[in-house]
Amino acid sequence: MPRTWAISGVDLHLDLDGPRVRAGLEAGLREAVSSGRLRAGSRLPSSRALAVDLGIARNTVAEAYGQLVAEGWLTAVQGSGTRVAARVEPGTDGAAAASAAPPLRIRYDLRPGSPDVSAFPRAGWLRAARRALAEAPFGALEYSDPRGRPELRAALAEYLARARGVRASPERIMICSGFTHAFSLLCQALRAGGAGVLAIEEYGLPSVPAAASAAGLALQMLPVDADGAVVTDLGEAGAAVLTPAHQFPLGVSLAPGRRSAVVQWALAGERMIVEDDYDGEFRYDRHPVGALQALAPDRVIYAGTASKTLAPGLRLAWLVLPPGLIEPLVALRLRSDQHTGVLDQLTLAELIRSGAYDRHVRRSRLAYRRRRDRLITALRRRAPEVRVAGIAAGLHAVIELPAGRGEEEVVARAAERGLGLTGLASFGACSRRQRPEALVLGYAKPPEHAFTGALARLVAVLTEDDPPVSSGPAPQAPRPARGRTARRS
Numbered sequence: 001m002p003r004t005w006a007i008s009g010v011d012l013h014l015d016l017d018g019p020r021v022r023a024g025l026e027a028g029l030r031e032a033v034s035s036g037r038l039r040a041g042s043r044l045p046s047s048r049a050l051a052v053d054l055g056i057a058r059n060t061v062a063e064a065y066g067q068l069v070a071e072g073w074l075t076a077v078q079g080s081g082t083r084v085a086a087r088v089e090p091g092t093d094g095a096a097a098a099s100a101a102p103p104l105r106i107r108y109d110l111r112p113g114s115p116d117v118s119a120f121p122r123a124g125w126l127r128a129a130r131r132a133l134a135e136a137p138f139g140a141l142e143y144s145d146p147r148g149r150p151e152l153r154a155a156l157a158e159y160l161a162r163a164r165g166v167r168a169s170p171e172r173i174m175i176c177s178g179f180t181h182a183f184s185l186l187c188q189a190l191r192a193g194g195a196g197v198l199a200i201e202e203y204g205l206p207s208v209p210a211a212a213s214a215a216g217l218a219l220q221m222l223p224v225d226a227d228g229a230v231v232t233d234l235g236e237a238g239a240a241v242l243t244p245a246h247q248f249p250l251g252v253s254l255a256p257g258r259r260s261a262v263v264q265w266a267l268a269g270e271r272m273i274v275e276d277d278y279d280g281e282f283r284y285d286r287h288p289v290g291a292l293q294a295l296a297p298d299r300v301i302y303a304g305t306a307s308k309t310l311a312p313g314l315r316l317a318w319l320v321l322p323p324g325l326i327e328p329l330v331a332l333r334l335r336s337d338q339h340t341g342v343l344d345q346l347t348l349a350e351l352i353r354s355g356a357y358d359r360h361v362r363r364s365r366l367a368y369r370r371r372r373d374r375l376i377t378a379l380r381r382r383a384p385e386v387r388v389a390g391i392a393a394g395l396h397a398v399i400e401l402p403a404g405r406g407e408e409e410v411v412a413r414a415a416e417r418g419l420g421l422t423g424l425a426s427f428g429a430c431s432r433r434q435r436p437e438a439l440v441l442g443y444a445k446p447p448e449h450a451f452t453g454a455l456a457r458l459v460a461v462l463t464e465d466d467p468p469v470s471s472g473p474a475p476q477a478p479r480p481a482r483g484r485t486a487r488r489s
């Protein structure tokens, strides 16, 4: 007879079929341990309690426990009860694991894509979460508007207008689980709306062409030069996706003439532009480049994300939609995930509303600007033959390698020394044109305490003056802040 009983507060299902109750209990426990349903160290109930739960004699349970202790499945220690014994985890092939080469350990990570997550404002997030949850009505925990919580859409409308010049009203905003999710929905909506071809920048995030193709859109590649994407010939495209403020990954911004040209193109033919403003908050030497969306709010879909300002693991992003796309996007959400989780939405709304989000962005901007300056100085002094580009903004730079050095060789050499690097080829969506070999360097990613070491290793790899792996102190990761509000349970 199948039964479910609670073990150390965890429900465990046991199949006690058959007339031999003790054998059935032993077999059930063996199966639960070997399949991993009962983990090593889990405490089993006392024989008396389990006997009462299962409606069997206490002796039967005690004998079954004794047998399993003798077989090595369980341990019994005076005073600490009966526990599941430590053993090889299920599915681990010991022989294969022993013979496999150890994976290269990245101790210093300069791959692009992430901010310094060790600087995540844990205390501020916890304060905002506590307050948001305390104030949320019960209704907030029901299924919500597919566009997202009104509190967050209102906070973002105000923030985006103020900080990025976006023409946003809460009704037009949709919260998504990251840009990648948002863009995939957009591709489906654009395709359903009749677009056949999507123009994309020749270099970019690999998930962009992947999502477009998955939605049935054909791709047109736009070359990128010093003035950003070349938008003079958009051919048959029904929509274009651009990174106007800071081209990813080359780092140039779309020149004013091209900004108006692409907007004119969209207005002239009922076409759409997707503006991926992934790191628009981080501009260092000049005034921020405002959002393209402000030039044509009914033709430009604005997309922003918390992945650079806070952390990519949050999976929070937002779209500001032209009116005609709201209904199709809502319909897509209703038949996929309904909406993004409400608690994180409410927390982010409170973070923005309280001013803590702005403060964190300002602090981060200052810290990343300092890192960028240190990177430039170190390369200028120690590796003057490399050229650094795309540094006016964002969290990454393009490092053009000197003649004779190839991306793959430099990336592999760095990996052997525990340094994570990425070659520009990883972001080439089309056949490679003539271009220098280069790295896309994410200088924001290492925690502050590891940045000096990362820089030293980068210089050493670029100048072929590599120290052995063991040299230099290993970065000691400080524990997360343990202030009163940041304490973890």
Ligand SMILES: Cc1ncc(COP(=O)(O)O)c(C=O)c1O
Residues within 6 Å of the ligand: 112, 113, 114, 177, 178, 179, 180, 181, 204, 205, 243, 248, 276, 278, 305, 306, 307, 312, 316, 317
């Ligand atoms: C060009 C670009 N757009 C958007 C994003 C953010 O994507 P997501 O919000 O899915 O983390 C990234 C992250 O690396 C990016 O490089």
